Amino acid sequence: MQDKVKEGGGRPWYRVAGSKIWYFFNSLKLTLFVLITLAVVSIFGTVVEQNLPVEEYLQKYGEKWTSFILTARLHDMYHSYWFLALLAMLALNIIVCTFERFPPKWKALLNHKSEKFDARLIEKFANHHTFDVAASPEAVKERVVNAFRKKKYDIITSGGGGEFRLYAWKGRIGRLGSDFTHISLLLILLGAIVGSFAGYKDFRAVFVGGEMSVPKADFRLKLDKFWIDYYDSGQIKQYNSLLTVIEDGKEVMKKQIWVNEPLYYKGIRFYQSSYGTAWNRVSEAEIAVQTKGRTEHGEPMLVKWETLTPLAGTKYSVKLIGYAGDFAYDEGTNQVFSKSAESNNPAIHLEIYDGDKLISTPWLFLKYPGIFPAIPNADEDLVFTGYKGIMYSGISINKDPGTNIVWAGSIVMGFGFILAFFVYHRRVWVVVRESGRSTEVKLGGMINKNNLVFEKELKEIVESISSEKARG
Amino acid sequence: MILSLVFFTFSFVFYLVTSLLYIGHWIFKKKWIGQTATAMAFVALLSTTMILIARAGESGHAPFSNLWESMMLFVWATNAGYLILEYKHKFRAIGAFVMGLEFIAMISASLLPYRFKSAEPLNPALQNKWHWLMDVLRPFGLEKYAIGWLDFHVFTTFIGYAGFAISFGLSLIYLLKERSEANGTKGGIMGAFPEARIIDELSYRAIAWGFPFLATGIVSGAVWANYAWGSYWSWDPKETWSLITWFIYAAYLHARVTRGWRGKRAAYISVAGFLAVIFLYWGVSFVLPGLHAYAS
Numbered sequence: 001m002q003d004k005v006k007e008g009g010g011r012p013w014y015r016v017a018g019s020k021i022w023y024f025f026n027s028l029k030l031t032l033f034v035l036i037t038l039a040v041v042s043i044f045g046t047v048v049e050q051n052l053p054v055e056e057y058l059q060k061y062g063e064k065w066t067s068f069i070l071t072a073r074l075h076d077m078y079h080s081y082w083f084l085a086l087l088a089m090l091a092l093n094i095i096v097c098t099f100e101r102f103p104p105k106w107k108a109l110l111n112h113k114s115e116k117f118d119a120r121l122i123e124k125f126a127n128h129h130t131f132d133v134a135a136s137p138e139a140v141k142e143r144v145v146n147a148f149r150k151k152k153y154d155i156i157t158s159g160g161g162g163e164f165r166l167y168a169w170k171g172r173i174g175r176l177g178s179d180f181t182h183i184s185l186l187l188i189l190l191g192a193i194v195g196s197f198a199g200y201k202d203f204r205a206v207f208v209g210g211e212m213s214v215p216k217a218d219f220r221l222k223l224d225k226f227w228i229d230y231y232d233s234g235q236i237k238q239y240n241s242l243l244t245v246i247e248d249g250k251e252v253m254k255k256q257i258w259v260n261e262p263l264y265y266k267g268i269r270f271y272q273s274s275y276g277t278a279w280n281r282v283s284e285a286e287i288a289v290q291t292k293g294r295t296e297h298g299e300p301m302l303v304k305w306e307t308l309t310p311l312a313g314t315k316y317s318v319k320l321i322g323y324a325g326d327f328a329y330d331e332g333t334n335q336v337f338s339k340s341a342e343s344n345n346p347a348i349h350l351e352i353y354d355g356d357k358l359i360s361t362p363w364l365f366l367k368y369p370g371i372f373p374a375i376p377n378a379d380e381d382l383v384f385t386g387y388k389g390i391m392y393s394g395i396s397i398n399k400d401p402g403t404n405i406v407w408a409g410s411i412v413m414g415f416g417f418i419l420a421f422f423v424y425h426r427r428v429w430v431v432v433r434e435s436g437r438s439t440e441v442k443l444g445g446m447i448n449k450n451n452l453v454f455e456k457e458l459k460e461i462v463e464s465i466s467s468e469k470a471r472g
Numbered sequence: 473m474i475l476s477l478v479f480f481t482f483s484f485v486f487y488l489v490t491s492l493l494y495i496g497h498w499i500f501k502k503k504w505i506g507q508t509a510t511a512m513a514f515v516a517l518l519s520t521t522m523i524l525i526a527r528a529g530e531s532g533h534a535p536f537s538n539l540w541e542s543m544m545l546f547v548w549a550t551n552a553g554y555l556i557l558e559y560k561h562k563f564r565a566i567g568a569f570v571m572g573l574e575f576i577a578m579i580s581a582s583l584l585p586y587r588f589k590s591a592e593p594l595n596p597a598l599q600n601k602w603h604w605l606m607d608v609l610r611p612f613g614l615e616k617y618a619i620g621w622l623d624f625h626v627f628t629t630f631i632g633y634a635g636f637a638i639s640f641g642l643s644l645i646y647l648l649k650e651r652s653e654a655n656g657t658k659g660g661i662m663g664a665f666p667e668a669r670i671i672d673e674l675s676y677r678a679i680a681w682g683f684p685f686l687a688t689g690i691v692s693g694a695v696w697a698n699y700a701w702g703s704y705w706s707w708d709p710k711e712t713w714s715l716i717t718w719f720i721y722a723a724y725l726h727a728r729v730t731r732g733w734r735g736k737r738a739a740y741i742s743v744a745g746f747l748a749v750i751f752l753y754w755g756v757s758f759v760l761p762g763l764h765a766y767a768s
Contacts, residue, residue: 028730032723039719039748046709046756078707178729188691192704201702231593238596259596260700271702398702406704410691417684449680449729452561452673 025089025096034090041086045077091189094182102179109172112427113156117167119431119442127455128444129462132435137164140432140439140465147464151457153428166430168445175448177420184416187409195402202397207278207390211246214397217268219247224254226275226393239272241393267399274394279325279338281305285348286386289314290370292379297369300385308353314380315354322349323387327365336363348384350374424450428458441465476526476535477589479519480544484578486516487547491575494567498664506564513555513571520548531591534619536626537598539757540589543581545626546753547574549634553681557638561674565664569641580754598622600700621696629689629714633749635682636721640746642675643739650736672735675742676728683721690714713752720745 024030048069049056057066057075073080122128133140141157141164148155153168206212206223213220222244229237238258245253245265255263263270284304289311290297303309303320310317327347328339336349345367352360352375362374364384374382428445443462447454493509496502523544527535535541554570557563600620609615645665652662665671693711694704705711724741727733733741 028726031726032731035719035723035726039716039723042712042716042719045707046712050707078712195704233593235593236596237593238599258599260598260600262700262702269702271700273701396702400698400702403698406695406698410695413691414688417687421680421684450673450677452670452677 022096025092026100027093028097030089031093031097034086034093038086038090041077041083044074048074048077050078051076091186094186098179098182105175105179109175112169112172113167117165117429119165119429122429122431122442122444125444125446126451127446127458128442129458130440130442131462131466132438132440133466134438137162137432137434137439140441141166143465144430144432144441147461148428150464151461153426162434164432166432168428168430169426171423171425174419174423174425177416177418177423180412180416181420182416184409184411184413187412188406191402191405191407191409193402194405195400199398199400199402201399203273204395204397205274205276205278205392206395207281207392210392212395214268216399217266219245219252219266221263221270221395222246222251223393223395226391228275239275239393241272241395243270243395267401269398269400271396271398272393273396276341276392276394277325277343277389278323278392279341279343280323281390282320282323282348282387283390284388285320285323285384287311287318287350287364288383288385290381290383292370292373292381297383297385303350311382316359316375316380317353318382319351319353320348321351321361322363323347324349324363327363343389346384346387348387350382352382424448424453426454426457428461476523476530476591479523479526480582483516483519483523483547484582486512486519487571487575487578490516491568491571494564494571498565498568499661501664506567509567509571510555510558510564513551513558513567516574517548517551517555520544520551524548527591531593533594534623534626536623536630537594538588538590538592540581540584542626542630542753543577543584545630546633546637547577547581549630550574550577550637553631553634553638553678557674557678561670563666563670563674566642566645566671566674569645570638573637573641594622597700600696621692621699625689625692625696628685628692632682632684632686632689633753635678635680635685636717636742636746636749639675639678639682639742642671642678643742643746646671646675646739647736647743650739668735672738675739679721679724679742679745683718683725686714686718686721690718710752710756713748713756717745717748717752720748 052075054066054070057069061069069075073082077083123130133143135143144166145155145157148166148168151170153170155166155168157164157166159165200215202215204212206221208223208226211220211222223241224244225240225242227240229240231237240256240258242254242256243263244251245255245263253265257263257270257272259272262272282305284302286300287303288297288300298313301309301311303318305320308317308319322336324336324338324345324347326338326340326342326344327336329336336347345365347363347365349363350361351358352362360375362372362382364374364382365371366384366387369383369385370381425448426445427447428443431442433440433442441462443458445454445458490509490512493505493512497506497509524535524541527541527544531537531541536545550570551574554567558567600622601618602620605618605620606615609618646668649662649665649668649671652660653668690711693714697706698704720741724733724738724745727741728738
């Protein structure tokens with residue numbers, strides 16, 4: 001145990017280190033350093049475009065600079081460990097400074113009346129006045145009290161007879177503004193952290209008429225309708241989705257959402273965030289019969305999604321079971337998929353029945369009719385001539401239990417700003433003394449900020465004490 | 473569409489005349505020129521108010537949605553802020569710098585291509601009205617005049633910009649005045665200005681207005697973004713630059729209040745802060761891409 005105790009007044013090493021760290025963070029130099037550093041480095045993140053693919057950095061900055069950018073994590077700067085460390089330092093700085101400064105300040109503000117005051121100090125203030133008034137001490141005393149009351153000061157008086165003292169103050173609470181502001185910043189930060197750890201973000205694309213699941217929740221959403229409003233000029237006015245909340249098989253709520261108007265249910269928000277034409281579903285497709293080897297085909301017939309439809313003039317029926325807006329085939333998994341959300345190469349997947357017997361499951365391509373025969377060993381072929389797409393609405397999901405903390409923080413911040421910038425703590429000490437036939441008034445004080453206002457106010461007070469008129 | 477631009481033309485002339493009058497008052501130190509200048513500043517403020525009102529009527533929403541409209545808001549807020557300052561402290565010569573800055577802003581606004589000036593309907597992302605306010609106004613049939621996050625966010629931000637602009641003007645005066653005081657020159661061209669220490673204090677007061685309003689603008693933007701799109705902050709260039717600006721002024725306030733950085737050093741930070749504001753406001757729009765780019 002002995003070796004763990006070092007010089008620092010016989011305290012164990014961890015307390016010495018602890019207090020060193022504490023005083024490191026209890027420094028306003030650190031505040032200034034971190035603020036200026038954050039301001040300067042944040043600029044890099046706006047100059048170097050964030051989160052591009054590596055090739056683009058190589059193209060823009062060359063090999064040497066790219067490796068620097070990647071090592072210093074300038075390509076994702078705001079999430080890099082060193083940037084977050086700077087933010088954490090600022091937060092620690094705020095916490096330590098608040099702990100260190102708030103309690104003594106609070107005490108001093110509460111006990112300010114019992115402070116001893118030396119009358120000789122009055123002349124040491126930047127703002128002080130000494131003047132004679134041709135009136136009795138009693139009359140002057142009354143004027144002084146009235147003058148400060150009129151300016152909404154709180155006052156206590158002491159003494160009597162030949163010497164009278166007064167202490168006046170107002171705006172004490174303004175001193176707490178900076179603390180409120182600092183606490184509000186911490187609250188907002190806390191809310192953001194709570195939100196990012198206890199909440200989640202997700203996204204679902206849901207078809208009109210379809211339902212979507214909600215992660216970690218016991219309800220589902222149904223999209224009844226999606227539509228776009230336009231201005232008369234043709235510009236887009238708003239994207240809207242009509243959503244129904246389904247819980248335990250029952251519809252419990254209906255709400256129209258749009259950009260800026262989310263649905264809020266059981267702590268989760270649902271936002272209108274995108275829309276489009278489905279890439280893996282259509283509502284119906286047009287299919288026509290054609291003789292193999294020919295280019296002209298018969299009248300197209302409408303085939304609805306997943307509905308067995310007999311093809312007139314043939315012995316076949318078809319069922320539309322799949323769609324890919326931008327057809328692609330993965331040889332590894334033997335699966336068809338849409339390689340983008342665009343309808344670049346629309347293809348449909350059919351089941352073809354001869355009576356009850358499934359005889360073929362071809363893919364047909366809108367742009368390449370007849371490229372693969374739809375029905376093997378038959379004279380007829382089927383071609384895909386058109387389709388009716390289906391709209392989907394992109395819904396962002398966000399559960400953020402920190403929102404209320406952020407709200408509380410914002411309100412505290414507003415309150416803190418009002419106190420910090422617009423409520424000034426003023427303290428004035430006055431000594432009234434009989435001096436021969438007139439009365440001498442000594443008055444001085446201080447303000448925690450906005451000295452110009454104080455100067456003016458003191459002048460007005462002095463005037464109203466010395467002039468006869470201000471008496472009433 | 474036309475009316476707001478007509479008022480703009482008038483205002484342009486008013487700001488030119490106002491600036492010239494203030495400069496005249498500064499140089500010739502004649503009281504009547506100063507009084508006329510103040511009167512003209514009021515006329516210019518009124519005319520700018522008319523631009524905003526006319527534009528709101530033309531576009532059907534609060535006039536804060538494109539670069540030109542926001543410039544008008546900036547000019548309006550700076551003018552109003554300056555007149556309050558002048559009324560409270562009775563220093564007129566300062567107007568030469570502040571109104572000069574406003575006239576420069578008017579010139580820049582007039583040079584904008586027409587597509588930044590035209591009245592456009594709001595795009596879906598910007599349409600927001602407060603429900604509670606609509607509920608309050610509905611009984612009177614006024615719910616379409618309800619404001620929302622967009623209006624609050626932009627308005628508070630621009631009061632912030634106006635405070636910083638005024639502080640910038642004052643800091644420039646401070647630096648000039650300080651030099652002439654150091655040279656022991658009394659009177660002369662800088663004689664019309666109040667003492668350097670008073671200018672320093674006024675410059676600080678302007679930042680004391682700008683800073684909380686910018687912060688309110690930033691926080692309301694984040695709260696709105698979370699309400700409307702589900703995330704507070706995405707390090708969009710505008711967001712980042714607003715934070716940079718805010719850091720600079722936060723440094724100013726901490727250095728001043730706790731370390732006693734006044735005078736020259738404070739003035740230099742104020743100038744640096746306003747350069748950041750200019751970049752935040754114009755630079756980001758034209759140079760860096762993102763949601764806030766007026767010029768997309």
